[in-house]
Amino acid sequence: MTEPETSHLFPHDHLFPQSQLPRDQPFSQSRPFPQSRPPLPLDSTAQLLTRITAQLGSQLSHVRLNGTPTSMPPPARPALVAVAHGSRDPGALRTVTALLERVRELRPGLDVRLGHIELDRPLLPDTLAGLEGEAVVVPLLLGRGHHVKHDIPHALATAGRHLSARVAAPLGPHPLLVEALYGRLVEAGWDLDARTVRGSGVVLAAAGSRDPDSAADTRRTAMLLSERLGGVPVLPAYASAASPTVPEALRALAARGRHRVAVASYFTAPGRFAAESAAKAPWIAAAPMGAHPAMARLVLHRYEEALTRTPTTARDAELAPLLAPALTSALASA
Known part of the structure; x- marks a missing residue:
């Protein structure tokens, strides 16, 4: 039976060759280390052994009793x-x-x-x-x-x-957001054909913000929703802090001959602004996007x-x- 190979566990054994430490001499009387091989400080030796022990423990934790390796657990996601x-x-x-x-x-x-x-x-x-x-x-x-x-x-x-x-x-803005808006409109009763599309429109009711970037994002979503609806005009409107308001957007669509108008709820969840906007709908009002898939x-x-x-x-x-x-x-x- 051959001896197990252990040299890979102690890579620094070459620093202490057996010829330099005779068994019949105490350590203090042994020959000094050659100049080309300076002694390894004791604290470094302790650190080395600590690292070896930690590495062995880590490796053994992933080995079953029969010697086969286990799969490494994936790192936790943020x-x-x-x-x-x-x-x-x-x-x-x-x-x-x-x-x-x-x-x-x-x-x-x-x-x-x-x-x-x-x-x-x-x-x-x-x-x-x-x-x-x-x-x-x-x-x-x-x-x-x-x-x-x-x-x-x-x-x-x-x-x-x-x-x-x-x-x-x-x-x-994002196409998936538009899919949620479209889905809520369909749930509310949006179903147009060639005879009704000419007189239809949508008001995209949002909370409103004084930040021009927020208004730009809402306009972009309105444009994407219009494309999703086959070209039906979609006007953004706001419950506060910006214009037009929902009634103003409804009047603008009516002036263009669009009297069959739905209010799309550009809100993640129910609230006062969403309820007030929906109450102004002349035809149908969609629910907030909420937990839509x-x-x-x-x-x-x-x-x-x-x-x-x-x-x-x-x-x-x-x-x-x-x-x-x-x-x-x-x-x-x-």
């Missing part, structure tokens, strides 16, 4: 932190929770968390405080407004240095997309206001 606006309407939290359940169904094992900008719990800073390591923050917001450019970076800046985060682009796919798309970006630490987030133009450009190209 947590997905979905950021909702928040609402006093209890239906908003239920809707967002249902959306995130769909996300979990599509990606079993992914750590999915929720944080709110305001009005609902948990608030985003509290969610971030409970995380360590890496995370991807996915805004459940529909454009590049104040919350995306300022509130989320501020929350990251105060999260502490225990967290390294990437911030995904907002959900809109396309929304869950879009959340994961934004998550995967963000993984290609450099993580942001708390220090980076502190500098975010100085980098706002670059952030705007990056989100616009997403």
Whole structure:
């Protein structure tokens, strides 16, 4: 029976050849090391043995009793932190929770968390405080407004240095968002033929923002929805902070001979603005996009997309206001 090969376990044995340490001499009387081979310091030897022990332990943990190797567990993926606006309407939290359940169904094992900008719990800073390591923050917001450019970076800046985060682009504009809008319109009764399409139109009712980038994103979504509807005109309208309002958009469509008008709800979840906009519909009003299957796919798309970006630490987030133009450009190209 041959002796097992152990030289690979102790690669520095050549530093202590047996000829230099006679068995009948104490260590203090042995010959000195040759000049070409200086003695290895004791602390280095201890470190070497520690590393060897750790490496052996790590390797043995992946070997079954019969000697066959086990598969290495995949590294944990960064947590997905979905950021909702928040609402006093209890239906908003239920809707967002249902959306995130769909996300979990599509990606079993992914750590999915929720944080709110305001009005609902948990608030985003509290969610971030409970995380360590890496995370991807996915805004459940529909454009590049104040919350995306300022509130989320501020929350990251105060999260502490225990967290390294990437911030995904907002959900809109994107073709998957348009699929959710279209699906909700169909559910509400949208069914046009060649006889009715000429007199039909859609108002895309959004919350509104003073940020021109947010308005540009909403206009882009309106254009994509018009294409999805076969060229039916879609006018964006806002519940606050911007114009036109929903009644103004309805009058503009009526002036063009469009009297069979639906209101598409450009909201992630129910709330006061969504309800007020729907109440003004002269024909049908679609429900908020909520937990539509396309929304869950879009959340994961934004998550995967963000993984290609450099993580942001708390220090980076502190500098975010100085980098706002670059952030705007990056989100616009997403």
